[in-house]
Amino acid sequence: MNDILYEKNKKENKDHVATPRWVVENIYELINIKQFQSIWFPFNNYDSHFKLMADELNLKYKATHIFDDLGNDFFSTEPPKNCELLISNPPFGQQNEIIKRTFELVEQHKIKSFCLLLPLSTLETEKRAEMWEKHIDKLSILIFKKRIKFLNCKTSFNTACCWVCYNISNLKQKIYWI
Template identity: 35%
Template sequence: MKEALKNHKVFDELFTPMYAIEPMLKYIPGNVRTIWCPCDKEDSKIVKALSACGYFVMATHIDDGIDFLDTEPPKCDMIITNPPFSIKDKIIKRCYDIQKPFALLLPLTALEGERRSKMFNEHGIGIVVLDKRVDYNGKGACWYNTSWFIHSPLTDGRIFFEKINPVDENK
């Protein structure tokens, strides 16, 4: 088993379907105008959904040489993204360090772990739990639940439950 894990290639580029984005939108604080999507390209559905709601959205991606973990943040009111799960601890810490509200789509199991627990207790977090598993690749829902981890005065310390209506967006 250890050998299989050692040879396992990390695959972190999963695309968020619109039905998984929509439930998060109502948890964006009313004073937010400018949003940074630091793990997204311009054609990301997250970027498109936020733009359609009237937000000014800045999309940056490591493929374009902009690494969220060591880039000076642009002027923004909030950070929203579906980050690489393999580096979620670093992403969460960076979001807290920037000191802006944020929404990260993460596995619900991200609630577990000493480092994350310490950060969540120290800074606050709210969870928007999606009632179904998300299909990121058109081949069926993944085996774990993903939910929105949102740090803002509206959500910290609270758990919300939202229904999603999975549809095949590839048709």
């Protein structure tokens, strides 16, 4: 049943796009992904390059997705034990709630660090600015110089994007252009 729903969602939901391989390779290198012992991909399963590449690198991870066998909704799924990194391209349409829950997980010591691929406009609006500002000490913003062509895109989606990274030791600057 979940497979049918997944395929239907893949066809119809404009948020159901996949991140191209070069974006995943790039961020894995920038953050030195191999240093993290327990990683969570909360919006990834099936054909996601985050997961495929993690398999190639023998990373220790948990990949969950709302359409997997367990219906792992990000908002109610627990991270893996001692989770050192949450990394994903979440559905942009739910970004406010996702940022909120992600910081709750940080504050509850359930995740140590995160990298979220978001539209550049994540940096605006009062609500989001308040959440980002509260954690500014450990944030780095990685701004894409060029637009990402997401896989499985249904519309002419052409939005500027950035990574918002929290508590990643080898990101020493607040802002990078990548």
